[in-house]
Amino acid sequence: MSLLDVNHLDVRFALRGGDVRALRDVCFSLDRGERLGIVGESGAGKSVAAFTLLNLIAQPGYIAGGSIEFDGQELIGLSDRKLRKVRGHRMSMIFQDPMMTLNPVLTIGEQMVECLKAHRRISTRQARTISINRLQQVQIPSPEARLDQYPHELSGGMRQRVIIAIALLLDPDIIIADEPTTALDVTIQAEIMALLLELCETHNVGLILITHDLGVVSQVTQRMLVMYAGRVIEQGPTREIINDPQHPYTQGLINALPQMATPGERLNQIPGSMPSLSKLPSGCAFHPRCGFVERPDGSHRSACHEEVPAFVTSGNCQAACHMVAEMIESERIPAEEQD
Amino acid sequence: MTTLTTRQTSRWERFRDSYLLYSFKRDLIAQVSLLVFILLVGAALLAPWLAPMNPYDLAQINILASELPPFWVDGSDPMYLMGTDAQGRDLLSTILYGLRVSLIIGFGAVAMQATLGVCFGLLAGYLGGRVDAFLMRLADIQLSFSTLMVAIIVGALFKAIFGGATFSDYAVPLLVLIIGLAEWPQYARTVRASVLAEKGKEYVDAARVMGLPSRRIMFRHILPNTLSPIFVISTVQVANAIISEAALSFLGLGMPETQPSLGSLIKSGFDYLQSGSWWITLIPGLVLVVLVLVINLLGDWLRDVLNPRLYKG
Amino acid sequence: MNSTATSPEASRPLLTLKGIEKRFSLSGDFLEQLQFKGGKLVRHQEHVHAINGVDLDIQRGEALCVVGESGCGKSTVARTVMGLITPSAGEVHYDGERIDNLSTKQLLPYRRRMQMIFQNPYASLNPRMTIQQTLEEPIRLHHPDWSNQAVKDKVSEVMTSVGISADWGPRYGHEFSGGQRQRIAIARALAVDPEFIVADEPISALDVSIQAQVLNLLMEAQQRSNLTYLFITHDLAVVEHFGTRVAVMYLGRVCEVAPTATLFSRPRHPYTQALMSAIPRLEDDRPQHIRLEGEVPTPVNLPSGCVFHGRCPHADERCRQEIPALIATDDGGQVACHAVEEGRIG
Numbered sequence: 001m002s003l004l005d006v007n008h009l010d011v012r013f014a015l016r017g018g019d020v021r022a023l024r025d026v027c028f029s030l031d032r033g034e035r036l037g038i039v040g041e042s043g044a045g046k047s048v049a050a051f052t053l054l055n056l057i058a059q060p061g062y063i064a065g066g067s068i069e070f071d072g073q074e075l076i077g078l079s080d081r082k083l084r085k086v087r088g089h090r091m092s093m094i095f096q097d098p099m100m101t102l103n104p105v106l107t108i109g110e111q112m113v114e115c116l117k118a119h120r121r122i123s124t125r126q127a128r129t130i131s132i133n134r135l136q137q138v139q140i141p142s143p144e145a146r147l148d149q150y151p152h153e154l155s156g157g158m159r160q161r162v163i164i165a166i167a168l169l170l171d172p173d174i175i176i177a178d179e180p181t182t183a184l185d186v187t188i189q190a191e192i193m194a195l196l197l198e199l200c201e202t203h204n205v206g207l208i209l210i211t212h213d214l215g216v217v218s219q220v221t222q223r224m225l226v227m228y229a230g231r232v233i234e235q236g237p238t239r240e241i242i243n244d245p246q247h248p249y250t251q252g253l254i255n256a257l258p259q260m261a262t263p264g265e266r267l268n269q270i271p272g273s274m275p276s277l278s279k280l281p282s283g284c285a286f287h288p289r290c291g292f293v294e295r296p297d298g299s300h301r302s303a304c305h306e307e308v309p310a311f312v313t314s315g316n317c318q319a320a321c322h323m324v325a326e327m328i329e330s331e332r333i334p335a336e337e338q339d
Numbered sequence: 340m341t342t343l344t345t346r347q348t349s350r351w352e353r354f355r356d357s358y359l360l361y362s363f364k365r366d367l368i369a370q371v372s373l374l375v376f377i378l379l380v381g382a383a384l385l386a387p388w389l390a391p392m393n394p395y396d397l398a399q400i401n402i403l404a405s406e407l408p409p410f411w412v413d414g415s416d417p418m419y420l421m422g423t424d425a426q427g428r429d430l431l432s433t434i435l436y437g438l439r440v441s442l443i444i445g446f447g448a449v450a451m452q453a454t455l456g457v458c459f460g461l462l463a464g465y466l467g468g469r470v471d472a473f474l475m476r477l478a479d480i481q482l483s484f485s486t487l488m489v490a491i492i493v494g495a496l497f498k499a500i501f502g503g504a505t506f507s508d509y510a511v512p513l514l515v516l517i518i519g520l521a522e523w524p525q526y527a528r529t530v531r532a533s534v535l536a537e538k539g540k541e542y543v544d545a546a547r548v549m550g551l552p553s554r555r556i557m558f559r560h561i562l563p564n565t566l567s568p569i570f571v572i573s574t575v576q577v578a579n580a581i582i583s584e585a586a587l588s589f590l591g592l593g594m595p596e597t598q599p600s601l602g603s604l605i606k607s608g609f610d611y612l613q614s615g616s617w618w619i620t621l622i623p624g625l626v627l628v629v630l631v632l633v634i635n636l637l638g639d640w641l642r643d644v645l646n647p648r649l650y651k652g
Numbered sequence: 653m654n655s656t657a658t659s660p661e662a663s664r665p666l667l668t669l670k671g672i673e674k675r676f677s678l679s680g681d682f683l684e685q686l687q688f689k690g691g692k693l694v695r696h697q698e699h700v701h702a703i704n705g706v707d708l709d710i711q712r713g714e715a716l717c718v719v720g721e722s723g724c725g726k727s728t729v730a731r732t733v734m735g736l737i738t739p740s741a742g743e744v745h746y747d748g749e750r751i752d753n754l755s756t757k758q759l760l761p762y763r764r765r766m767q768m769i770f771q772n773p774y775a776s777l778n779p780r781m782t783i784q785q786t787l788e789e790p791i792r793l794h795h796p797d798w799s800n801q802a803v804k805d806k807v808s809e810v811m812t813s814v815g816i817s818a819d820w821g822p823r824y825g826h827e828f829s830g831g832q833r834q835r836i837a838i839a840r841a842l843a844v845d846p847e848f849i850v851a852d853e854p855i856s857a858l859d860v861s862i863q864a865q866v867l868n869l870l871m872e873a874q875q876r877s878n879l880t881y882l883f884i885t886h887d888l889a890v891v892e893h894f895g896t897r898v899a900v901m902y903l904g905r906v907c908e909v910a911p912t913a914t915l916f917s918r919p920r921h922p923y924t925q926a927l928m929s930a931i932p933r934l935e936d937d938r939p940q941h942i943r944l945e946g947e948v949p950t951p952v953n954l955p956s957g958c959v960f961h962g963r964c965p966h967a968d969e970r971c972r973q974e975i976p977a978l979i980a981t982d983d984g985g986q987v988a989c990h991a992v993e994e995g996r997i998g
Binding site: 041042155157158186188189190191193212213214215216218219242252253254257258259261266267269270 | 894
């Protein structure tokens with residue numbers, strides 16, 4: 001059994017023009033110590049997914065259905081008191097903007113000690129010792145001095161390290177990192193990612209990494225989900241998806257990277273843009289941008305704009321695409337005929 | 340022609356789908372306020388037709404009918420619905436005409452404040468540096484004079500130079516000038532703050548890169564984007580200007596009693612309050628309170644709607 | 653206009669930056685600068701040194717990419733070139749003429765020839781103007797003699813050329829997605845048929861799939877109208893794809909300039925090497941990235957000598973004392989590094 005099991009998660013936002021479905025039928029699981037990447041462009045629902053896991057969805061958003069099972073315990077519908085024992089304790093979160101987590105009027109030390117004492121019965125001195133130890137783990141020089149500094153006295157990279165230290169404070173089972181390095185420079189980003197990876201490996205902590213950066217995902221995670229317009233459209237081992245993407249959107253996303261093209265030549269672009277969640281196309285949400293709605297022989301695949309595609313398994317990967325389903329089907333039939 | 344009509348319909352549709360209308364439909368206070376405000380403004384504008392008599396016409400005034408109470412009090416005359424004042428003018432008519440004067444001065448003064456304040460605020464915010472420092476210090480100095488002091492100084496000077504009779508003739512434009520001059524810094528500060536915020540945005544850089552002259556950038560690009568706060572502050576300022584005018588008139592520095600505004604009406608009745616003629620003061624006072632209240636309520640609603648932090652399209 | 657392209661004109665760089673410096677005051681106005689120190693009233697000023705002595709040449713038809721991390725001054729360079737900022741020292745020459753000291757009016761003919769594309773498509777379009785108004789404005793300004801019909805034709809022509817429908821004219825910017833808005837912003841820049849475009853991080857606010865669309869659009873426009881680009885970005889993968897030459901900046905100085913292929917195959921400056929090793933790649937092999945020690949110093953108190961010495965693994969005493977100058981290398985680039993000059997590193 002996995003540590004975290006998310007099933008048929010359905011999140012909606014009650015807006016003026018009616019409900020907008022931010023997440024539809026999202027299913028995934030995470031094993032202990034596993035690193036999972038959630039990839040998608042803005043509006044794909046990846047951040048909503050992260051917030052939902054911690055039940056941090058704020059009005060007007062609400063969870064309309066599905067389940068989130070963590071270590072055998074259902075999180076949806078749990079009282080705030082019980083939820084707090086999970087949140088911040090066994091699951092912690094790293095945000096894109098460190099200042100979202102750090103309180104500007106408290107010192108780093110006060111915030112870390114407060115967090116520790118809220119969850120454990122320990123003295124302030126013990127809490128400080130643990131805090132210093134964590135700051136050492138994230139390779140912050142002279143951690144004792146840092147404890148008495150305010151967040152604004154640290155640079156962006158240092159703040160993000162402090163955030164990681166705070167996330168590690170209570171020895172969580174899972175860290176959810178929402179675009180943790182997007183606001184940072186390339187050289188700092190590489191260091192923070194390397195650090196996060198190393199800490200997860202040594203402490204056997206699971207990581208859910210939410211990002212738009214395929215490069216980061218491919219270097220850090222073992223498995224990945226690709227999201228589009230509120231749905232998971234492809235999932236599987238990171239290496240396999242990067243090397244051999246099944247879904248046309250994933251293919252487009254990878255092929256659109258400048259490093260996939262010859263310098264000076266045209267990039268392989270995906271036409272159009274992500275639809276607004278309130279005006280989703282019928283059937284497969286990607287079909288207006290997809291180049292595979294027409295079959296190679298020129299015939300039209302009507303299922304693409306009529307039916308929402310179900311997941312089909314291809315190797316270790318799963319993709320929600322009618323074209324992939326057809327291909328698998330056509331490969332299987334000749335094989336059966338031969339038998 | 341066809342393009343024009345399509346654009347008009349789309350503008351109407353935009354308004355119909357707008358957040359402004361949406362929130363208005365859900366705000367009872369705003370609806371009632373707007374209704375009362377429209378009724379008051381309508382009554383003031385239509386005063387020559389609505390009012391039973393013309394208070395400015397001495398021939399219609401009957402001095403024998405002075406200090407008659409309103410219709411629900413014993414001793415009233417059905418000809419004078421709200422009673423009469425000490426000079427025998429029909430109070431209802433006088434209030435309607437007075438409301439008109441108050442509104443003209445209120446809106447006129449705000450138009451003046453806005454013109455001055457918006458120009459100075461735009462210049463200070465956009466040009467920055469010395470111009471900014473100079474204009475803002477000027478605003479500080481202006482704010483350290485109260486409206487009252489400006490009114491006393493300007494009024495006294497005018498009376499000394501041109502005499503009291505000329506003052507009565509030019510009372511309305513003069514009050515517009517006084518209240519307009521006294522309170523432009525409110526606008527200038529608000530506009531300057533929004534200009535500073537807008538100036539940092541890339542569309543202003545884009546306009547500069549295009550080579551547009553500063554004047555066009557200020558008025559065509561930045562000004563339209565600072566309209567929301569100007570709009571909000573205008574409602575508050577109209578209410579303030581009306582109150583300022585009433586206060587000045589009450590102190591005898593404003594409208595003469597021959598062309599009464601709400602403030603001078605209140606003042607003229609004040610002397611008779613102790614002889615039992617309370618209505619001459621109270622009824623115009625009530626109208627003033629209601630007018631200022633609905634304007635402020637509308638302003639509050641507008642501020643909530645136009646607040647960019649609350650508003651998400 | 654003189655259409656005769658004589659040989660010295662053809663070989664002359666389109667744009668030259670000579671020793672550009674820009675300081676921003678941190679200390680507010682004159683009254684706020686006065687401080688009591690040791691019983692005396694002194695004027696104390698603090699500055700951010702955004703750029704310190706940048707020399708660059710941009711040749712006709714090339715795409716010069718300026719890369720660097722936040723705070724390295726690359727956007728300040730772009731804004732100085734466009735005259736949005738007046739440099740504290742140094743000169744900007746465009747096609748042989750000095751332009752940094754011209755008035756708004758004198759600059760007008762240059763405004764038609766050089767245009768800019770901004771980073772944030774959500775802020776670069778005036779929210780109170782329709783697309784039609786936005787696109788007509790520059791055309792009417794620079795061609796006051798054109799008829800209404802000519803202006804409208806030009807607008808629909810540029811709209812088509814950036815791949816947006818000409819029917820969008822009466823609509824407002826906020827009705828469009830980020831990618832569409834950036835297309836509109838590009839259309840605005842192209843509307844006056846410029847020869848030189850400064851693009852300040854034009855794709856970093858966009859989604860991955862949209863980035864490719866916009867990059868393709870910029871490359872098409874370059875081929876069609878023989879444009880010259882000054883392209884500011886932090887994304888090295890984009891540089892590799894797009895740039896003819898690359899200038900790497902660190903803390904307000906150019907530390908390396910080289911043709912793209914040369915720079916990517918053989919980065920010389922230690923900072924360039926670290927920057928390149930930090931790009932997250934899709935490939936399986938995790939390249940050992942060069943860890944830089946410490947953090948980028950603030951541009952308020954600049955370090956003495958080479959600005960990079962505090963984080964450089966090869967720094968020695970000379971690096972701490974003496975500011976390195978850009979020196980031509982054998983493979984067509986320029987490097988500002990004592991270690992490279994002395995042959996201590998390859």
